[in-house]
Amino acid sequence: MDTVQISIISPYSDEQHNSLKILLDGLFPCPEVVAKVMMDGEAHTKSMLDLGGSPRCLCIDVANQFPQAQVIGIDIAPNLQKTSPPNCRFELWDINKGLSPFYGQFDLVHMRFTSGVHLVDHHASTLEAIKCLKPGGLIICLKIGLSVKEDRVTVMPAATSRMPEQSWYQRFFSFVELGSTQRGLPAEIYNHDYDEGFWDHDTMDAKTCGAAFITIPLGAWVTTSDPAETACLRTIGKFWAENAMRIHRHLDHVMSSAGRSEKDIELLHTHLDNELQTTRIRSSMIIRAIWGCSQSVEDANSRNHSPPRDEDAPLPLLSNEPGEYRVITIFDNKPTWTKFNAQLMSTMTPDTKKLRGIPGFDPIEA
Numbered sequence: 001m002d003t004v005q006i007s008i009i010s011p012y013s014d015e016q017h018n019s020l021k022i023l024l025d026g027l028f029p030c031p032e033v034v035a036k037v038m039m040d041g042e043a044h045t046k047s048m049l050d051l052g053g054s055p056r057c058l059c060i061d062v063a064n065q066f067p068q069a070q071v072i073g074i075d076i077a078p079n080l081q082k083t084s085p086p087n088c089r090f091e092l093w094d095i096n097k098g099l100s101p102f103y104g105q106f107d108l109v110h111m112r113f114t115s116g117v118h119l120v121d122h123h124a125s126t127l128e129a130i131k132c133l134k135p136g137g138l139i140i141c142l143k144i145g146l147s148v149k150e151d152r153v154t155v156m157p158a159a160t161s162r163m164p165e166q167s168w169y170q171r172f173f174s175f176v177e178l179g180s181t182q183r184g185l186p187a188e189i190y191n192h193d194y195d196e197g198f199w200d201h202d203t204m205d206a207k208t209c210g211a212a213f214i215t216i217p218l219g220a221w222v223t224t225s226d227p228a229e230t231a232c233l234r235t236i237g238k239f240w241a242e243n244a245m246r247i248h249r250h251l252d253h254v255m256s257s258a259g260r261s262e263k264d265i266e267l268l269h270t271h272l273d274n275e276l277q278t279t280r281i282r283s284s285m286i287i288r289a290i291w292g293c294s295q296s297v298e299d300a301n302s303r304n305h306s307p308p309r310d311e312d313a314p315l316p317l318l319s320n321e322p323g324e325y326r327v328i329t330i331f332d333n334k335p336t337w338t339k340f341n342a343q344l345m346s347t348m349t350p351d352t353k354k355l356r357g358i359p360g361f362d363p364i365e366a
């Protein structure tokens with residue numbers, strides 16, 4: 001596997017982290033589960049490991065929120081810009097080497113935005129991360145994905161030579177996934193991990209597992225019935241569009257791995273900048289989160305922990321209503337989560353699918 005280190009996202013992570021905090025109304029998509037694992041029992045024995053945590057913001061916030069807990073962030077790249085509270089430290093470590101020095105020590109293990117272009121093997125590192133949990137400890141993983149239309153339940157069609165008015169961001173993101181696959185980390189595998197969640201994992205307690213579908217406006221286009229909320233979502237949308245503009249210029253090597261020519265990449269940049277500076281396309285980036293607790297000793301002894309399965313369970317409220325913008329939907333069982341993911345992917349146009357799967361598909365040279 002190619003091990004190019006991409007460090008361009010870190011400088012912006014304070015703002016990125018702060019915008020996520022606003023959207024999630026806190027640090028995590030499952031605050032109750034976090035509170036349970038971090039607050040049950042002796043506070044001074046609690047600990048968190050943040051994988052890819054060099055931007056430090058999350059670690060520092062957790063260390064401040066749980067001042068008696070120990071917080072460790074590990075990252076392949078150092079970040080020496082911030083001072084940390086005394087209960088928070090950072091170590092240089094390449095996640096792809098495995099996590100054996102950290103096994104069995106943590107109540108909470110967190111892994112956000114380390115897959116894809118970062119060339120962290122999500123599947124292998126998740127299995128390793130689970131081994132870092134104490135019995136009953138909680139793992140939370142978050143990943144950025146494709147973008148959806150304003151309705152929140154339809155994948156935005158990617159721009160193609162025949163349909164240049166469609167989304168260039170989606171085209172770009174398709175190449176990120178394909179480029180990652182071509183560079184040795186099949187997007188299909190880490191997407192599958194997210195489709196499945198932790199419900200059926202051998203060492204996890206299914207009744208503690210959950211997933212979240214989180215949408216973030218890409219651009220300042222949202223209008224809701226509340227002017228303050230509108231202003232906030234527009235500021236956040238503007239930030240993420242600017243963030244995307246900063247990032248795409250640094251990923252030409254990933255675009256090349258996806259079979260794009262230099263000319264094609266240049267045109268992509270031009271169209272992307274135009275799209276991200278306007279509100280012509282009203283899309284939202286998707287973040288998917290999955291979490292679950294490892295079995296406690298009692299669970300492991302009884303092994304009868306799966307909640308009843310209801311294959312026909314209705315989906316939770318998902319789509320946006322006029323004048324409202326939904327940020328997060330929580331799924332507490334696997335059937336609805338997998339059904340939702342399958343329905344969402346079925347809305348992808350054949351061209352978008354091909355752009356994600358066939359190197360060099362639909363060259364745009366003019």
Ligand SMILES: C[S@@+](CC[C@H](N)C(=O)[O-])C[C@H]1O[C@@H](n2cnc3c(N)ncnc32)[C@H](O)[C@@H]1O
Binds near residue numbers: 006007010074
């Ligand atoms: C997009 S940033 C996300 C940062 C942080 N987790 C957050 O959500 O704000 C990805 C982080 O993963 C780190 N990273 C990339 N490859 C890594 C590896 N092989 N081992 C450890 N950290 C890695 C990068 O240095 C960077 O800090």
